Amino acid sequence: MSRGIFITATGTGIGKTVITAGLALALQDYGFDVGIMKPVQSGHEIDSPESDGMILKELVGITESIETVVTYSFPEPVAPQLAAEIAETEIDRMRILQHLEERKAKHDVVLVEGAGGLMVPIRNGYSVADLAKEIGWPLLIVANPLLGTVNHTVLTTLVARHMGLHPMGVILNGLRETDEDPSVAHNSRFIEQMAQVPVLGTVPWLGEAITSHTVRQVICQHVNMTELIKSIDY
Template structure:
């Protein structure tokens, strides 16, 4: 295998947080892994608060924008809808070519999808269709609380029907970690009924700081005071994100079976 596909049961379940942490964890251990956001909506490619930029900062390497995120749309809509409104035709071949470009330069590529498996990215093409074409093993990120058993089992059923190997499921409490009595039993139910391991549960990892990105004012060239204020705001953002990453990495190592993911990257397929 040459990578991993991080998918989810829905939007906002923590795919980007998990993918970003995984890439950083791998690189700290000397593994040449880079991220890729297959298609992004809700933020432009260069938006520092977008998923693609978050993934790139986690990697700490330079990745060409066209390979990191082949398509990005500002509208917070399903990618196919956002593309239609922007007058852009999304082509699966361009996404596959971007992946291959990264593979030629790096040992592993961690690809993050958009939303869940049935999200349309172009016409009748769904995220699961892209996954099938890439042929990578998948990690499914899901909410840990009430309702996740149904959503996760449906996702696993579709992946199995498409012949996509699943490394396992990662459950995420989300940014607030609100108490949910079902969260203690859900891993056991998913493993028994879904036939795949639950690799772990991220209990208190927040989604990370996403403040408004600092921007230089338009119009006249900024004076020295404005430039210094801008630089300070940017440093504050990066420091806050770095502090989050350190705490989240500790949680990742403590709560998730990362050895199963490493084995999948090295060639052992999931179920």
């Protein structure tokens, strides 16, 4: 039986890639064989060291080719549908789902990193949320820990449920010691009350020190892995 998590965020650049890598390493500590997939990335060639796929491959220590992680990669740094249009092509959802079947056959758990947030277009009215719905796995939402996050996170959760998705939890990412924001201590509570979704942890900002060791460590220290694993063990 294959299991997995679809990782989305309240927007682009919130920390999906960093959290996905950390979760993969933490889940390995719990004995899972973890696969990673990034169906569509834009802004880089597939083998660029700055691309999400290569960052995931590097941090998680994946030795297979980058094509086992990334289905589509477009050089333009725009949403997938537009990036595909500029490259004069279209994204074929069946190719993504076929790629996922290959990953599922090889691993106990597969983590799929979305692109941007849920309402990002992939092709002709088909969004990241539509892809997540077809995949059918629980949805993990990565969000900012600061003022404004309650609104963004609750909106994402509501849209997710409206689209038939199952939000399993929220991870707040990137809290800096220097952040002076009185909402920080309360945002998790309001998200849980308003969205009826557990906040599984708040991950600190690592600065330049992002390595396999540090991302694994912050996830193990700051994320409730027991509850996260329960949500995928359905």
